[in-house]
Amino acid sequence: MGTAPKPPKAAEPPPLAIKVGDLVLERYRVIEQIASGGHSVVYRGQDERLSRPVCIKVFSGLGGKSGVGRTSYEHFVQEAFALSRLTHPNTLRIYDFGHVGPKDAEGMPLQVCEYMNGGTLSQVIREQGKQSLIETARIVNAMCAALSEAHALGIVHRDIKPQNILFGSVGVTKLPKLADFGIAKWTVDADAEDSGQRAEDTAIVAGQKLAMYSPSWAAPEQLAGQPVNASTDIYSLAVVAVYMLSGKAIFADEDVYAGYKKRRHADEHVREALQPLGIPKKVIELFTQALAFDPKKRLAKVDEFSTALATLLEPDQPAPAPPGAQELTQPLTPTIPHAAITPPAGSHTVSEVTDPVATAPAQPQAQPPAPAHAPAPRPSAPHVYSGPASLRSPWMASGPNASGPARLLALSDLAQPAGDRSVHFFQVGANNQVDLTGAQNTKVRITLINSPTGLVIHLKGMTCFVAHLGGRPSPAVQIDHPGDIALVTPRAEEIGHIRVSTGVPEPVNQLGFVLGAERVALRTEDCTDPILFDFGPGSDAYFVYTRGRSVPKTVGRR
Numbered sequence: 001m002g003t004a005p006k007p008p009k010a011a012e013p014p015p016l017a018i019k020v021g022d023l024v025l026e027r028y029r030v031i032e033q034i035a036s037g038g039h040s041v042v043y044r045g046q047d048e049r050l051s052r053p054v055c056i057k058v059f060s061g062l063g064g065k066s067g068v069g070r071t072s073y074e075h076f077v078q079e080a081f082a083l084s085r086l087t088h089p090n091t092l093r094i095y096d097f098g099h100v101g102p103k104d105a106e107g108m109p110l111q112v113c114e115y116m117n118g119g120t121l122s123q124v125i126r127e128q129g130k131q132s133l134i135e136t137a138r139i140v141n142a143m144c145a146a147l148s149e150a151h152a153l154g155i156v157h158r159d160i161k162p163q164n165i166l167f168g169s170v171g172v173t174k175l176p177k178l179a180d181f182g183i184a185k186w187t188v189d190a191d192a193e194d195s196g197q198r199a200e201d202t203a204i205v206a207g208q209k210l211a212m213y214s215p216s217w218a219a220p221e222q223l224a225g226q227p228v229n230a231s232t233d234i235y236s237l238a239v240v241a242v243y244m245l246s247g248k249a250i251f252a253d254e255d256v257y258a259g260y261k262k263r264r265h266a267d268e269h270v271r272e273a274l275q276p277l278g279i280p281k282k283v284i285e286l287f288t289q290a291l292a293f294d295p296k297k298r299l300a301k302v303d304e305f306s307t308a309l310a311t312l313l314e315p316d317q318p319a320p321a322p323p324g325a326q327e328l329t330q331p332l333t334p335t336i337p338h339a340a341i342t343p344p345a346g347s348h349t350v351s352e353v354t355d356p357v358a359t360a361p362a363q364p365q366a367q368p369p370a371p372a373h374a375p376a377p378r379p380s381a382p383h384v385y386s387g388p389a390s391l392r393s394p395w396m397a398s399g400p401n402a403s404g405p406a407r408l409l410a411l412s413d414l415a416q417p418a419g420d421r422s423v424h425f426f427q428v429g430a431n432n433q434v435d436l437t438g439a440q441n442t443k444v445r446i447t448l449i450n451s452p453t454g455l456v457i458h459l460k461g462m463t464c465f466v467a468h469l470g471g472r473p474s475p476a477v478q479i480d481h482p483g484d485i486a487l488v489t490p491r492a493e494e495i496g497h498i499r500v501s502t503g504v505p506e507p508v509n510q511l512g513f514v515l516g517a518e519r520v521a522l523r524t525e526d527c528t529d530p531i532l533f534d535f536g537p538g539s540d541a542y543f544v545y546t547r548g549r550s551v552p553k554t555v556g557r558r
Contacts, residue, residue, distance in 0.1 A: 018043070018058050018100060018108070025098045028056055028112055036060070039076060044115060047095070053115040054095060059108055080111050082155055082181040090146040092116070092166060092179040118167030118174045121240070125162060130247035133279060137309050139165065139176050140241050141474075144306035146178040147237070151230045151302065157181060158228055160236035161217040162243060173449060173458075215256055216249045220263040220293055223256055231298040234305050238290035246273040266291035282312050310474055394469060394497050395536040396484055402514040406506055406521035409543075413551050419515030421534065421541040425551045427527070428544060435462065436542050438535030442487045442496045446533065446544060455546075456480060457500065457531065464488060464495065496539075501532040515541055525549070 020043075022030045027049045034055075035042040045056040059076045083094035096112035121139065125131070131139075143165065150157060157178070164180040219235035221228060243249050250269040253259035262269070267288040274284050286308050292298045299305045407418070415422040426434045432448040443462040448455055459466055460476040467473045469484040477485065479500055487496035503511035503522070510521040513532050522530055527545035534541040 055113045055115045058110045088149040090142045092177045116166040116168045118169045121165040122162035131244045136244040142176045144302040147302045223260045231295040400517040402519045406512045406519040419518035420537045426544045439539040499534040
C-alpha cells in the first residue's frame with residue numbers, strides 16, 4: 001500500500017527589501033544607495049517632513065536565522081540605543097529608529113541618522129595622502145571628546161577605524177564625527193529598562209564566539225578574545241593616528257595570529273613609520289605608550305590621551321608674530337559643531353569650499369593681508385610686546401552695572417570711546433575671518449561659520465591659547481552662544497578675557513550692548529547681525545558683523 005504524497009511546501013514570502021524611491025517610517029524618502037557591508041546597507045535619503053538630508057541604515061539580514069544572523073540583528077538594534085544615549089557633537093546623531101515589517105527578528109530594522117557629506121577618513125587619506133600633525137591632532141581630539149562621553153556611560157566602541165570616522169562639510173570646515181557603534185560593548189550593568197536593548201556581546205546564540213573587530217585596527221586583547229575597556233579604544237585610535245601621519249596601517253596583516261605577535265613590538269613599528277617624517281620624539285613616545293601591549297601600561301582615559309597630545313603641540317612660550325611673518329602651522333578648524341549663534345534676522349550662506357586643513361600640504365603659509373577697514377593702531381596705546389604677560393582675573397566677575405538709556409554708536413573706521421574701551425567695527429569679507437588684538441598683545445582670529453542651524457564662531461589664539469572660562473586651554477575653541485573666553489599661556493595661566501555678546505533688542509530697530517558701566521546701541525540697518533568681542537576695561541572692543549552697511553572711510557585718511 002503506497003504512502004500518500006506529501007503536499008507541496010508553502011512558498012516562503014519574499015524577503016523584505018527597500019529600494020530607491022520608497023518612503024520608510026512614513027517620512028523618509030530613499031534617494032540612492034551609498035554603501036554596504038557588514039550587516040547593513042546604507043542609503044542617502046530625504047526627510048520629507050523637515051526637508052533635510054538623512055542617512056538610512058538598513059539591516060541586511062545577512063546570516064538569516066542562524067546564530068550569527070540573530071546576533072548581528074541584536075547588535076544592529078543595540079547600536080540605535082547606544083547612539084540614542086550619546087549627545088556629544090562629535091558623535092553621529094541618530095534621528096529615528098523603526099522596522100519595515102514586524103517589530104522583531106522577522107522584520108527589518110533601520111536607523112535614520114544625520115547625513116555626512118564629507119566622506120570617511122579612509123577616503124581622505126586615499127585621496128590626499130598623509131596628514132599634518134596639526135590635522136591629525138584635530139581629528140584625534142575630536143574622537144577623544146566623543147569617546148569620553150561614551151566611556152562615561154560604560155560604552156566601549158571596539159571598532160575605531162578610518163572607515164568609522166565621518167566628515168560633514170560646513171562652510172569652510174570638515175567636522176569629524178564618530179560612527180558605527182554596532183559592536184559597542186556595554187561595560188556597566190544594564191538598568192531594568194535597558195535589559196532588552198543590549199546584545200549578548202560576542203556570544204552567538206548557538207554558543208560560539210563571533211569575532212567582532214577590524215583586524216588592522218584592533219587592540220591585542222580583542223584579537224585574543226580577552227575583556228575590553230576604555231584603553232582598547234585608545235589603542236585603536238592611536239593606530240589610526242599613526243595611519244593619518246604616515247599614510248599606511250602599521251598592522252595591515254590578514255593573518256590574525258601574525259598581527260597579534262606584531263603588536264608585541266608596536267614601538268618599533270611606530271618609530272619606523274614616524275621618525276622619517278620628522279614627528280617630534282615626545283609625540284612618538286606618546287603613541288607608543290598608547291600602543292602598549294599590556295592594557296594596564298596604556299593611558300587609562302581618552303581625556304589623558306587628548307590632553308597629552310595637545311600639551312606636546314603647545315609652543316614653549318607664546319610670542320607676537322611680527323608684521324608680515326609667516327604662520328608656521330596650518331590653521332586649525334573646529335572640532336565640535338554646535339547649534340549656532342543665530343543672528344537676530346535672516347541668514348547669510350557661505351559657499352562650500354574644500355577644507356584648507358584637510359587638503360593643504362604642511363608648509364608655511366603667509367598671513368592674509370589685513371582688511372581695508374581694519375582700525376589703525378591708536379598712538380596713545382600701542383600694542384607692543386613688553387616681556388612676560390601678567391596674570392589677570394576675569395574682569396567680567398566684578399564689572400560695574402550699566403544703567404541709563406543706550407547711547408547710539410555710528411559706524412566708523414575710527415576708534416570710539418565707550419565704557420572705558422576703544423570700540424572698533426569690522427565687517428568681515430568673503431572669507432568670514434578677521435584678526436582681533438587685545439591687551440598684552442593677545443591676538444585671536446575669528447572665523448564665522450554658517451552651519452545648517454545658524455552662525456557658529458571659531459576663535460583661534462594666534463599669540464596665546466584660549467579656553468572656555470573654567471575649561472581646558474586649547475589652540476582654538478568653538479562658540480555656539482554668548483559667553484566668556486579666557487586667553488591663557490601654555491601653562492594655563494590666564495592673561496586676558498573676552499566677553500562674546502550678541503546684544504538684546506532695543507526700540508526702533510536697534511540692538512543694545514553693555515560696555516563696562518555704559519550701555520550702547522547699534523542700528524540693525526547698519527549691522528544686522530553684530531557680535532561684540534569685548535577684551536575688557538582699558539582695552540579694545542570689536543563689533544564684528546557680516547551683513548549691513550560697509551564701514552565708511554574717514555575722509556583724508558590713507
